Amino acid sequence: MHGFPLRVVVTGYIGARSCKWLYRINALPEPSMGPVQRQEYLYFTAQIGKQNAKYSNGFPIGNMPVSSAIISPEDKQVIIHEGKITLKGWAYSGGGNWVERVEVSPDGGHVWYAVDPDNLTQKHYHAWRLWSIDLPVDAEGWLEFCVRTWDSSNNTEPTFVRSAWNWDLHVTSSAHRIKIYSVNKSRPETVKRIEQLKAHGQEIEPLTLPAEFTLEPEDEYLAAYRKYPREPKN
Numbered sequence: 001m002h003g004f005p006l007r008v009v010v011t012g013y014i015g016a017r018s019c020k021w022l023y024r025i026n027a028l029p030e031p032s033m034g035p036v037q038r039q040e041y042l043y044f045t046a047q048i049g050k051q052n053a054k055y056s057n058g059f060p061i062g063n064m065p066v067s068s069a070i071i072s073p074e075d076k077q078v079i080i081h082e083g084k085i086t087l088k089g090w091a092y093s094g095g096g097n098w099v100e101r102v103e104v105s106p107d108g109g110h111v112w113y114a115v116d117p118d119n120l121t122q123k124h125y126h127a128w129r130l131w132s133i134d135l136p137v138d139a140e141g142w143l144e145f146c147v148r149t150w151d152s153s154n155n156t157e158p159t160f161v162r163s164a165w166n167w168d169l170h171v172t173s174s175a176h177r178i179k180i181y182s183v184n185k186s187r188p189e190t191v192k193r194i195e196q197l198k199a200h201g202q203e204i205e206p207l208t209l210p211a212e213f214t215l216e217p218e219d220e221y222l223a224a225y226r227k228y229p230r231e232p233k234n
Contacts (some may be wrong), residue, residue, distance in 0.1 A: 011126040012094040014061050014171070031060060036140045049167045058168065064094025064126050066157050067173040068102060068149040075178040078205050080194070084134045088178075092128040093151035100130045101150040103231060107143040109159045109175060115184040116162050140182045140190065146175040 003020030010017045016036055031037050042058030068091035079085050085106075091099045102120065103112040113135055121130040137143070148157045158164040161174040183204055185191050197203060200213050216224075 012096050014041060014064055014094075017062065042168055043171060044167050045129040046162075046165045046167075051180065053167060061171050062095075064089075064092065065171055065173045066093045066097075066099075066149050066151050066155045067175040067231050068092065068099075068147045068157065068177050070104075070145060072148050073178070073180055076181075078183065078207065080183040080185060080204065083136065083138065083184060085137045085180070086132060086134050087145065087147075087184070088130070088132040089147055089215055090128045090130050091147075091149040093149065093155065094126075096125060097151040097153050097155065098123050098125060098127075100152050102129070102131045102133075102147065103150070104133050104135055105143055105175075106135055106139075106143060108177070109146050109148075112148070135185065137182055138184065138186075140184050140187070142179055143182050144177055144179050146177040148175045187191055 003022070006022045008019040008022050010019075026032075037060055039055050041061050041062050042055065044053060044058040048057055068089060068136045070087055072088040073079055073085070087104055089102075091102050093099055099120070102115040104115065107114045113133065115131045115133045119132045123129065135145075146159075148159065149155045158174040161172060164172050164174045166172050182192075184188060185194070194204065195213065196213065200211070202209075202212060
């Protein structure tokens with residue numbers, strides 16, 4: 001099933017360039033006319049689509065580009081924390097390059113934090129590196145986290161998928177993104193609400209389920225409302 005009795009693994013290249021069921025090796029002056037090489041695994045520009053794609057206006061993909069992903073937490077997860085969220089993932093680069101740096105952003109790609117080298121697994125040729133980081137997070141609510149990697153030749157990933165959109169959907173290796181709902185227990189009001197929920201036998205999840213108790217005593221509500229009245233005094 002996986003190429004018995006002999007297969008070739010071409011390190012640093014996309015998996016489609018490895019060969020199963022090897023029975024002959026040819027030396028050719030140009031890339032093979034085989035469909036996997038010349039007609040599939042092609043890279044097109046964003047202006048190419050079903051309406052105008054040809055084999056000749058894409059180019060075959062060889063080396064694996066820089067790529068990385070967040071594997072923990074999971075997308076759409078609710079995270080209760082005290083000002084930091086731990087993220088873990090993997091990073092890789094092909095063509096004989098190796099991962100030099102991993103950076104993670106808690107705000108969709110504006111501010112980046114580098115993973116401490118001590119929190120990266122050992123460096124090897126043709127191998128991925130695992131990483132982890134305790135990321136400072138102050139904001140609450142839905143946040144977008146993303147990761148990017150720099151390799152030994154200063155290659156990195158496009159920040160947004162629209163920058164690397166490819167109609168053939170091959171090697172669109174933009175910065176991986178997940179959305180997390182942040183609940184920050186370093187905020188007194190958040191701690192108070194969590195305690196209220198527990199006292200009533202409820203949890204923070206599911207987020208769409210309303211709390212089954214009064215959110216604020218009437219006297220506290222009126223005091224806050226009257227402190228900052230809706231209408232101007234004059």
